[in-house]
Amino acid sequence: MSGSEPGTAHLTQRDSEPAFAEPWHAQASAMANLLVDSGVISGAHWAETLGAKLCEAHLAGQSDDTETYYRAVLSALESLLDQAHAISGKELIQRRDAWERAYLRTPHGRPVVLNGDL
Structure with a gap:
C-alpha cells in the first residue's frame, strides 16, 4: 500500500520507514x-470492535506498540467474521493450523504456499 490507494491516505511513511512493519x-x-x-461489516462496527480489542490489550498490560495494534486488528477481524458467520471458529482454527504447518515446512525467504492443507 502506498498511501495513494483509496482509504489509505493516513498510511504514510515516516523517516523512510515502511508504512507497515510486517507484510501481515x-x-x-x-x-x-x-x-x-x-459492506460485509460496517465501519462503525469495525471501529467499535477494534477499540474493544485494543482496550482488552491495554487492560492485559500489553505494550502500546505496532505489534499489539495489529494483533488487535487480527483479533477484531476474527471476531467480526465469526459474528457474520463468514467463517466458523472451528474453520478458523483449521485454517490457522494449516498455515502453521505450511510455514513450518517453508524454507526461510520463500513464500508460504498452502498445498491442499485446508
Whole structure:
C-alpha cells in the first residue's frame, strides 16, 4: 500500500520507514478495509470492535506498540467474521493450523504456499 490507494491516505511513511512493519500488518489492514468497503461489516462496527480489542490489550498490560495494534486488528477481524458467520471458529482454527504447518515446512525467504492443507 502506498498511501495513494483509496482509504489509505493516513498510511504514510515516516523517516523512510515502511508504512507497515510486517507484510501481515498490511494484509490485515487490507482485509479490514475490503470488508468495510464491501459492506460485509460496517465501519462503525469495525471501529467499535477494534477499540474493544485494543482496550482488552491495554487492560492485559500489553505494550502500546505496532505489534499489539495489529494483533488487535487480527483479533477484531476474527471476531467480526465469526459474528457474520463468514467463517466458523472451528474453520478458523483449521485454517490457522494449516498455515502453521505450511510455514513450518517453508524454507526461510520463500513464500508460504498452502498445498491442499485446508
